[in-house]
Amino acid sequence: MTAPTASTAPAPPADPAALAVRDLRVTFDGFTAVDGVDLDVAPGDLRFLIGPNGAGKTTLVDAVTGLAPATGSVRFAGRELLGRPVHRIARLGIGRTFQTATVFEQLTVLQNLDIAAGAGRSVTTLLRRRRHLPEAVAAALETTALTAHRDRLAGTLAHGRKQWLEIGMLLVQDVRLLLLDEPVAGMSHPEREATGELLHRIAADRTVVVIEHDMDFLRSFARSVTVLHAGRVLSEGTVEQVRADPRVQEVYLGEPALTAPAGGEA
């Protein structure tokens, strides 16, 4: 067998953690909520998904995570997700958060992370304090700046930290694609800044999609933006590109935080 030459060498493998959505459609009783969406997100990107109420953002994420029946194709790391049940999609390294953090309020931060890590230990073992933390749990505590709060009950955490704990629970499961639904809703300004920095750290080697309405947050932290409108992709590009798009300006009339020229905004 001869060694492959440059021209006959096999193409490099597809990006191992890229999300590729093609012609995605979700219909509810004849109403098309997602209408032929194509979307590509690569690791290292930090994609913000925006659009007016009812644009189809949550439904798109529901379709990717198996919660809404859809047609078309959703591939992650080369694998087709459509048609798989929710738990199998999760096992492929896909995780999401919802607008309200879903943590176990009566358990400590550490116990929440332990449970998420599913270390296969009994409840009694989980509730016992251990001397050595699993590496993934220690890393998630560090990444989410929760190390000093590890023994606090999750229910007593400030709103922002609860959201970070939920993100930490995805990190310990080694989720490679994170879909976050309005992660900074209800957060203070410092919490939003810290969340933006956290998302940048996470997106360095994972694929992150953020549904967001907070335009100031988007302008500070988005690496790229997809604008949905009436179930379709209206515009896509950098923050500056979508802001300059007249179609986006029309849809976002009255949203100066998105469309005002740089330096002139509130």
Ligand SMILES: Nc1ncnc2c1ncn2[C@@H]1O[C@H](COP(=O)(O)OP(=O)(O)OP(=O)(O)O)[C@@H](O)[C@H]1O
């Ligand atoms: N289970 C459902 N049954 C019927 N219609 C639905 C269902 N889920 C969503 N829809 C409709 O699909 C459209 C898209 O909803 P979706 O929640 O995806 O929008 P969104 O962009 O996330 O909006 P928001 O920013 O308000 O959360 C809306 O018109 C909504 O009413």
